[in-house]
Amino acid sequence: MHDLYQNQRAMRQMRRMAIQRGVVALLDIGTSKAACLILRFDGSEGLLDSDDIGSMAGQSSFRVIGAATTRARGVRFGEVDAMQETELAIRTVVQAAQKMAQVRVDHVIACFSGARPRSYGLDGSIQVDGAVVDDQHVGAVLAACDMPDYGVDREVLHAQPVNFALDTRSGLSDPRGHIGHKLSSDLHLLTVDSSIIQNLLFCLKRCDLEVAGLASSAYVSGISSLVEDEQELGAACIDLGGGTTGISVFMRKHMIYADAVRMGGDHITSDISMGLQIPQATAERIKTFYGGTHATGMDDREMIEIGGETGDWHHDRRTVSRAELIGIMRPRVEEILEEVRLRLDAAGFEHLPSQQIVLTGGGSQIPGLDALATKILGQQVRIGRPLRVQGLPQSATGPGFSAAVGLALFAAHPQDEWWDFDIPLEGDAQRSFKRAVRWFKENW
Template identity: 70%
Template sequence: MTGLYESQRAMRQIRQTAIQRGVVAILDIGSSKVTCLILRFDGEEAAPSEDIGAMAGQARFRIIGAATTRARGVTFGELDVIQEGERAIRTVVQAAQKMAETRVDHAIVSMAGARPRSYGLVGSIDLGGAEVAEHDIARVLASCDVPPIGEGRAVLHAQPVNFALDHRSGLADPRGQVGNRLTTDMHLLSVEDRCVRDLLHCVNRCDLELAGLASSSYVAGISSLVEDEQKIGAVCIDMGGGTTGLSIFLRNHMIYADAVRIGGLHVTQDISRGLGIPMAMAERIKTVHGGLTATGRDDREMIELKSDTGDWEHDSREISRSELIGIMRPRVEEILEEVRLRLDAAGFEHLPSQKIVLTGGASQVPGLAQTASRILGQQVRLGRPLRVLGLPQAATGPAFAAAVGLCLFAAHPQDEWWDFADPSMVRGPQSLRRMVRWFRENW
């Protein structure tokens, strides 16, 4: 199992260098837009005072550059055409650099699609009544049985979410405690290796070094769920352009993540096909007039479908808003039902709290909360990302939940498996210790 994560470890070291240098770029590559934020880290975090908490680590960084462009060459949150994706990244990085008036060399990237799959892992070791030390944590993590994640898949996240010591469960940090048996639960998220490699290639071709990789449904959850929701359990549904990601949080850890390969672009596509209009116009009609609940007034609200074909009949068509809603609603319901299936499969109904938070660009359609509460459950709310220092007003909407979450992730990454020393590496000191003990016992 060790040796699988060399690239992740290398990435973590690059992240350390980037934060020391003080400037790092955040790249959120989605199906409908690509966002780049440039973070500047200044110094140490101020000690949390009585009135102000740790500010979720936000006090440490500031956004000095932001740019967004339409996505190119990305479908279902995966890079489809490498050259096009590279152009998109170049565009945003250059614009953000211009705003920040500095150059960035390191990027932390989030990916939306790539068919994520969650696994729960359990590992346990015997301590023999000793105190839990740092290397014991590494040992118990290494003892987890890795399920067959399949050919051509890579591990994106591997986070210890729970420790148990002799039937005392729910320990966040068991170090320093004494017990006989240490057990851990780990959440492992695997994605398609091909997508990771494409992304790496693309970022490297833009002269950037990859300093971290995260699932966008995970980082959207970090930024959209408030602390209580993360603690007592909630699901964040990140409704993007090409995919809809969902991540379940419990006790401040992500315990499940998945993605549905339908998103807002499919709604646009339906409108375009149903009404026979170009995609750009369908997108505009969707954002301006779209909705999910038809009322009597919507029958009288007419939308002009202007075009320039020369056929007068065709160019002066009109539809009512009810018709538009009639096209959009089945597709949104399909997305939500698909999400419902995934939540059922994950056992979401067994969680102590059934909070559902909708975020992402496609969550801005009016009437989504009612529709979602009918399909998913009662406790639905629309989420917006956390406010972070220096974020432009244009980037505060729910469409930027993943980008903002990636900033928080960059400043405060979750402990992952590869952050702990490999047990094989600490063998040297251990054998030395054994030698010393042998000397002490025998002489």
């Protein structure tokens, strides 16, 4: 665990270096596409230091100067499956983005959707004995959180303090400077399979890139597609990706729960492919052109040529009605949403003051999805698109890019994590020396 702490600190240091250098690449390694944005930071120290999200959400300080996307390869369920292929995809997309930006990037912040994220809510408390709370105490209280046994093959991806309480006052976003006796904190811990991370890091290293941060794509797409009041009052972001569907629940501007359903758009495509006996590529094409979730009488008459290359005239002239296509897609979409419903129920989503649900990701572009989602997930459903950021090309503003855009916000305005605070040095010698100094200060 200490090793991880150091690891994450090193990454954080790297990110600071990248921001100082002014250029950083953001890599969204998805199941169906890999996207790369190159950010340029210009003179943003003042903005980075401010604690609150400003009117521009901290995005006035950066600009997207390069964007590229390519078909992902070698990734399944948001996890690296074939290393060589993934490496090729990363190289392709980084090269194209560099070509657009005309600048070389060395630091990359990556996000991925798979690796079985699991959320833990932790709490811990320490006695501060009437002293003014400072960074040391915050570090101590975070270190005092009792770590659950999340398994040896898993690693912590995010560990964010979501709440601080001092004596009887709870809901403090920043306890520093307060005076109290007992400081307690809630920590949201997100763990993922470590082998998946190792593979990803290895791929990035093979591309001569330095990793300046890792993030869960459910988290970053929540950052980009939830608006401020939704983040404040409680909302869930459902990122319908290619291989996985990420769920992140936000409350009081912190992520308090994240999960992923290992089903996504690719499963819909393979259902179509199997149901209509057509290749995946054709299935993907007719899904994007003609897909939907609500069949009407008109759809019975709209015939889609599904073609074929066998040479058999009858086989190659097959047609299917749009109603049939919808009939194949709808059960799978329902299944995904049901699964999401289960996860949200397990997380206690119904106890939040507001239960807004935002659908984003490439899969959210299925026509009629919001109506279907309303039936399954609740009344407050909307389709979310990522925030607009400066310099983002029009082609990258769709919901499929909410994770990439969220990474930009994440890079420009990082959330405090556990490893941003120093672990307090345990040792009586230092403590007694400090006490002596304090005694001197008070009495002389």
